[in-house]
Amino acid sequence: MEKAFENAQKAGKDGEIPVCAAVFDPLRREIVSVAVNRTENDSDPTAHAEILAIREACKKRNAPRLPDCDMYVTLEPCPMCAAAVSFARIRRLYFGAYSPKTGAVEHGCRLYDSPTRLYVPEVYGGFGEKRAEQLLKTFFETLRTP
Amino acid sequence: MEKAFENAQKAGKDGEIPVCAAVFDPLRREIVSVAVNRTENDSDPTAHAEILAIREACKKRNAPRLPDCDMYVTLEPCPMCAAAVSFARIRRLYFGAYSPKTGAVEHGCRLYDSPTRLYVPEVYGGFGEKRAEQLLKTFFETLRTP
Numbered sequence: 527m528e529k530a531f532e533n534a535q536k537a538g539k540d541g542e543i544p545v546c547a548a549v550f551d552p553l554r555r556e557i558v559s560v561a562v563n564r565t566e567n568d569s570d571p572t573a574h575a576e577i578l579a580i581r582e583a584c585k586k587r588n589a590p591r592l593p594d595c596d597m598y599v600t601l602e603p604c605p606m607c608a609a610a611v612s613f614a615r616i617r618r619l620y621f622g623a624y625s626p627k628t629g630a631v632e633h634g635c636r637l638y639d640s641p642t643r644l645y646v647p648e649v650y651g652g653f654g655e656k657r658a659e660q661l662l663k664t665f666f667e668t669l670r671t672p
Numbered sequence: 673m674e675k676a677f678e679n680a681q682k683a684g685k686d687g688e689i690p691v692c693a694a695v696f697d698p699l700r701r702e703i704v705s706v707a708v709n710r711t712e713n714d715s716d717p718t719a720h721a722e723i724l725a726i727r728e729a730c731k732k733r734n735a736p737r738l739p740d741c742d743m744y745v746t747l748e749p750c751p752m753c754a755a756a757v758s759f760a761r762i763r764r765l766y767f768g769a770y771s772p773k774t775g776a777v778e779h780g781c782r783l784y785d786s787p788t789r790l791y792v793p794e795v796y797g798g799f800g801e802k803r804a805e806q807l808l809k810t811f812f813e814t815l816r817t818p
Contacts, residue, residue, distance in 0.1 A: 569736045570727055571759035577718050590715045605776075605783055606755035613717035613752065627788055630751075634788035635781035637751055642773055642780035 527598045527620065527653055529560060534600045534661055537562035537575075544665050547575035547599040547607075549583035549592060549616070558595060559583040575599060576607035580614045591615040600658045602629035602651060608637045611647055618648045622658030673744045673766065673799055675706055680746045680807055683708035683721075690811050693721035693745040693753075695729035695738060695762070704741060705729040721745060722753035726760045737761040746804045748775030748797060754783045757793055764794040768804030 527548075534546035542563045549558040561578035565571055576599055583592055596618040597611060602625040611619055621631070630637045631649055638646040673694075680692035688709045695704040707724035711717055722745055729738055742764040743757060748771040757765055767777070776783045777795055784792040 565736050569730050569734050571730060571736050572718070572723050572727055572756050581716055581718055584715050584717060588715050590711050590717050604755060605751045605781070606759065609750060609752035609755070610718050628790070629788075635751070635783055635786040637781055640781040644774070
């Protein structure tokens, strides 16, 4: 989670909404992949941190699913990313700030409570919540300051 | 849509669930991108047809949003893809078969009706529905035949 925070801060400096996700293998105690939001820099609306981290981890493992891995992300995932976490069979999802506007885990469509949900990870929200919130708040304040 | 059906059929022969998506620019009357499901072949759980078609179209246009484009897809999008269509600001979404188990437009979490939805495209479902359903049915029957 510490690494996720550090990287999210860097992403903010690159003009991206500062969100970072890491895929972690708890048995090997190894970070498999770390990615930040790249939608603007890559001109790719699907390039959220979680999607990029999952794609990189699957590439490294040469497998389309990561049942032995957990994900740490600084913000509550949106519907796209929450579904990707499910498709990747991520074991545990730890996230930082809650996102009432864009989140899809504890807010919005609450994807994992949906009647047609497929696989649901264990979810732990609010890890380093204040720090994650502050990171986003500072980013948007700086953006709006001429 | 015709091109989407042809490509979906080819994807089925490659061992992928036969789904194809195309991004179309109605003003220029031009297909911007066409992609099939590649999750197994690419070891990438996010490599659904819609995600790949959006990524390719955005790359070609060097833009993270496609407000002048429509999407044609043979199956009702899942939550991940429905959210990606929204992030990409796709104007109109045309889809073939309805998917009560995995769909997130007319089924499941009904993403575009969610209280926190961001952008909602115009949606037209059931285009070539029977053909799209038959394509999937044949694929799964073949898969289960020893």
